[in-house]
Amino acid sequence: MTDRWTPRLSEYIDGELTAGERHAADAHLAECGDCRRTLAELRTVVARAAAATPRPPGTDLWDGIAEQIGRPQAFDTPPRRAPWRVSFTLPQLVAASLALMVVSGGAVWIGQHGGRATSIPSLGATNSREEPAAHTTAAVMTDGQYSRAIADLEQTLQNGRSSFDPSTIGVVDQNVAVIDRAIEQARQALGQEPANIYLNNHLTDLKQQKLSVLQQVTAAMTLSSR
């Protein structure tokens, strides 16, 4: 049975009627058994919803997630292939190092000399004066969080060195050292110009570069250890 109060019983339950409406509804409920019964059933539904508990899926979904984020499979699953050693070609890594040095040196130069793009190497000119760095992981971390994250990753790198080709790990170290020098240069420059937005962004970018390099290397180590 439906009367004019039936469509409003949910509002009655949720306390959304005005005082006058609630008074009228109470008066109607006192006389209408159908509405009282409906109200009781609706309250049961609401109670059941409030008591609903979380349930996990029937199957573990981690492997699909790990695959999509480009990371290792579940830690409790057996390895699907023989361990392998991470290796890049030396020319690739040297090229990466040189590019990084050029970019970093050029970027600091820009910050200190006002960013005349025509007077710096073209690699540096692509940096972020016109496009400020987006909020990266390093950008949203406090100094303490960043330091802890770097320390954890460096420890992981240290523990997993044996899984890397020695020439590869050497170039990784070289790249990290280049970034560290660039960070130091940026910090020194910021010491003279603390309000320089470009230098601040550049320092954040460098910190993010170091974080990314360490993340990628340690992720590769984890993968190779399977």
Add this chain to the structure above:
Amino acid sequence: MEALALNAEAGSVPPLDTSSDVARAAAGDVRAFEALYRAHLPRVYSLVRRLTGGRDADELTQDVFVRVWQKLASFRGDASFTTWLHRLTVNIVIERFRSERTNRRRMLDGDDVFATLSGPSVSHDLPMDFEAALEKLPDGAREIFVLHDVEGYKHHEIGTLLGISPGTSKAQLHRARMMLRKHLG
């Protein structure tokens, strides 16, 4: 839309203490992220499954965690991670609904959706009856019922999320409850 949803007060759920895993995962620690996944999977999966009626729940749950991995850097800790994750999940499911909405009918008419149910349950597995009944609701009514009665969203917040008026949200909620009462009452 997402910003609006993230500002909503709804969807508050008891937080799990996974703050150290959050910080490590944000720094790229896959083990910490897997720990987060395992801690939050039941809640995320249940929310996805209830909102979708079970359709593609596994795939959507995976999508949620992939997006979490991609967006962890934007988590600033203003809300608890649990609340942030919950809102992100709702947004992802709603995005999916929007993309599907052009292809199929969303709000079924009539109250005969329970015709396929086997009448009042004689099973004592009450939660399963509740989940099964939810899956039979029309999509629009189910979304609003889950957001309001299971997750605690207010009508104005649901309206913002779904792009409907609070009055429509109230009407759909009542409709869902009226459909469910015969099976759960």
